[in-house]
C-alpha cells in the first residue's frame with residue numbers, strides 16, 4: 411500500500427465515536443475507530459494510493475484494498491449500525507463523505523489510466539497501410555488438372571480403376587515391354603528425353619503406356635485401368651504442340667474381349683466428354699503395342715454432323731474443319747507380344763488399349779485456340795476454364 415502525506419491532525423475537540431461494545435482501541439482490526447482523524451487518514455491513504463497507481467491493473471488492487479470489504483472505510487461503514495443512535499448520523503456522514511471522495515478519485519483515475527493504456531496500445535499496434543498485403547487472391551485448379559480429374563471420374567464410372575506411375579521411367583518399360591524394337595524412330599534422341607548420364611537406361615516417359623505394363627506385372631489379369639499423366643517428347647512449343655503434355659490411356663485385359671468392346675468403351679467416353687450421341691470411327695493404323703491398330707475419330711460434336719457422315723458436316727465448322735470428324739488418338743487390340751512380355755498368355759487373354767490427349771480434349775471442348783495459354787501460367791486462364799469445365 412502506498413501511503414501519501416497525511417492531512418493535518420484534527421483538532422482535539424473533534425468528536426470521537428466508537429462502536430460499542432468493542433473497547434476503544436485503534437489496533438482492533440475488525441472495527442476501526444470512527445473518528446475524523448481515522449477516516450481522514452484512511453481517505454488520504456486511499457487517495458495517495460490511487461494517484462500512485464500506474465495502470466488499471468494496479469488501480470484494481472488499490473480499489474480492493476481501500477474500498478473493498480476489508481478496507482477501513484468499509485469496516486467503519488459496517489460498524490455504524492452498532493453505534494449509539496445519536497452518533498449514527500455524524501458517523502454516517504463522515505464515512506459516507508470519505509468513501510465518496512475515494513470513489514470519485516478512483517473513477518477519475520480509472521478513466522485517466524484506461525485512456526493512457528488505449529493510446530499506448532494504438533501506438534504499439536499501428537497499421538502501416540503502405541506494407542504489401544498478405545491476403546492472397548484465390549486461385550483455381552489448372553483446367554488440365556480439372557479435366558484430368560473429370561476423365562478419371564469417367565473411368566471410375568465405368569467400373570475401371572485409375573493407375574499412376576513414375577514420370578522418369580526405365581527405358582525397358584517405356585519401349586521394350588511395349589514391343590518397340592531397338593531401331594524404332596521414337597527411341598531416338600530427337601524424339602525422346604533421355605536422363606543423364608548417357609546409358610542410364612532412363613527416359614522421361616513418352617506416354618503413359620509403361621504404367622500399363624507395370625500394373626500388369628504387379629496385378630496380373632483381368633484388368634481394367636485408366637492411366638492419366640504427364641508425358642514428355644522433344645517437340646517445340648507452338649500453337650498445337652508442347653514438349654510436356656498430358657494424356658490418358660485405357661487398358662482392358664480379359665477373356666473374350668474384341669474390338670466391339672473397344673468401340674463401345676470409346677463411345678461411352680465420347681458421350682461423357684462431349685455429350686450427345688457419339689459415333690466413333692476407326693481408321694487402320696500402326697502402333698508397336700497394338701495389333702490391329704487404329705486411329706480413332708469422334709463424330710464432330712460441334713457442327714451437328716449427324717451420324718458422323720461427311721456430307722452432314724458444316725463446311726465452316728472450326729472444330730472439325732468441315733470434315734464432320736475429330737481425330738482423338740490411337741487405339742487397338744493389345745499386341746500379343748506385349749502380353750507375353752508381362753507374363754500373360756495371349757491365347758487365354760485379349761485386351762484393348764487407347765490413348766487420348768488431354769490438351770487436345772481441352773482445346774476442342776472449351777475452344778482453347780493456342781497451346782501457349784495452357785503452359786504460360788496466367789491465373790486468368792485457370793480462373794476462366796479451371797473453375798468448372
Ligand SMILES: [Zn+2]
Nearest residue numbers: 710713727730
Ligand atoms: Zn464440325
